Amino acid sequence: MRIALILLLLLSTMLAHATVYKWVDENGKVHFSDEPIKDAEVVEFKENTQNNIKLPEVTALPSAPSEPAVKSIDYKMSIVSPTEEETIRNNEGDITIITDISPQLASTHQLGLFMDGKQMGSKQTIGLFKLTNIDRGEHSFVVKVFDKSGKKIASTPTRKIFLHRTNLNQPKFIRPQPRTN
CATH class of the missing domain: 2.60.40.10 (Immunoglobulins)
Structure with a gap:
């Protein structure tokens, strides 16, 4: 029973992979969608078209006093x-x-x-x-x-x-x- 459930989940994830369609309208503007439209072509993605974002390393700034230090006053x-x-x-x-x-x-x-x-x-x-x-x-x-x-x-x-x-x-x-x- 568990094996059947796992296989069903694996198949559903493969089917959930959406197909992307591309078409150009009468004004020459390019559109993308996950639903097929008349005269739309299927876009094929290569394995290396993943979004890889590399953030710069965070450098800590030296801490500044939140308020200026009040010098000692001799009253x-x-x-x-x-x-x-x-x-x-x-x-x-x-x-x-x-x-x-x-x-x-x-x-x-x-x-x-x-x-x-x-x-x-x-x-x-x-x-x-x-x-x-x-x-x-x-x-x-x-x-x-x-x-x-x-x-x-x-x-x-x-x-x-x-x-x-x-x-x-x-x-x-x-x-x-x-x-x-």
Whole structure:
């Protein structure tokens, strides 16, 4: 059974080999087809008329950096305001940190503000940070420069400030009321 199936497949592939016909129309244009047409002649192909395409060898180009390497920038940074050990009195707990950076921040670099060792908010490109609802007490601030991969490039010296804020959790003073009989 298998042998018969294999022979049948081999015969069908031989018959599937299409014959090519060639003819010229009344305008002198040459046409080719696999269906016989009136006055068409059979085209005979030689064994060596196969399509052999040889592709040129691929040569690897030297890899170029995808982006120009940013040269190392030596930033000079400082926190301008508030001053060292300044006392800020603000009942809402608002603090504004202003930094001075030279040279100007590169387009691929960002600033991050750290208060008491924790990053406050997201990184930004402007050296002005506005904080709200900060707890009263002593706080230390540092501003750091990061490249696009998150590597720290530079930072300011630590700046210590004090925030005075009215504590709203104190018990209210109750005035004694005179007795009425």
